[in-house]
Amino acid sequence: MEIGFTLIPSERKKGYCTEVVKLFVVFLFLSKDIVRIQARTDTRNIASQRVLEKTGFKKEGVLRKIIFMRGEWRDLSLFNILREEWKEPKILKF
Numbered sequence: 001m002e003i004g005f006t007l008i009p010s011e012r013k014k015g016y017c018t019e020v021v022k023l024f025v026v027f028l029f030l031s032k033d034i035v036r037i038q039a040r041t042d043t044r045n046i047a048s049q050r051v052l053e054k055t056g057f058k059k060e061g062v063l064r065k066i067i068f069m070r071g072e073w074r075d076l077s078l079f080n081i082l083r084e085e086w087k088e089p090k091i092l093k094f
């Protein structure tokens with residue numbers, strides 16, 4: 001399962017993306033029979049990588065010159081979170 005995200009410029013840097021990705025990871029692990037969730041970001045995209053790190057994703061490596069976009073070959077960082085590393089929120093336990 002792979003996720004991606006984009007926020008309209010006026011709503012960036014307010015913590016919304018981190019909040020939504022955290023909730024989405026909870027939803028995916030609780031509702032789908034999956035062992036990992038992955039995301040790819042441009043290696044220069046600090047905001048996106050911070051969102052993933054703060055959500056518990058780990059960097060798996062760099063996919064070098066994996067995509068041609070706006071006139072250049074770009075490197076993408078591959079991040080993942082595994083089910084066994086994911087901490088189920090206590091609030092959801094009965």
Ligand SMILES: CC(C)(COP(=O)(O)OP(=O)(O)OC[C@H]1O[C@@H](n2cnc3c(N)ncnc32)[C@H](O)[C@@H]1OP(=O)(O)O)[C@@H](O)C(=O)NCCC(=O)NCCS
Nearest residue numbers: 005006007012013014015016017018040041046047048050
């Ligand atoms: C990536 C994106 C979704 C992040 O959304 P956001 O709601 O602004 O993210 P948050 O507010 O949750 O911030 C996450 C972290 O990134 C940091 N950050 C946000 N914008 C940043 C920027 N321009 N440069 C450096 N760091 C930045 C924040 O400070 C925060 O880190 P911190 O907690 O250590 O301070 C948003 O910037 C965006 O839509 N970008 C354009 C599309 C894009 O790049 N999508 C990702 C493709 S993989």
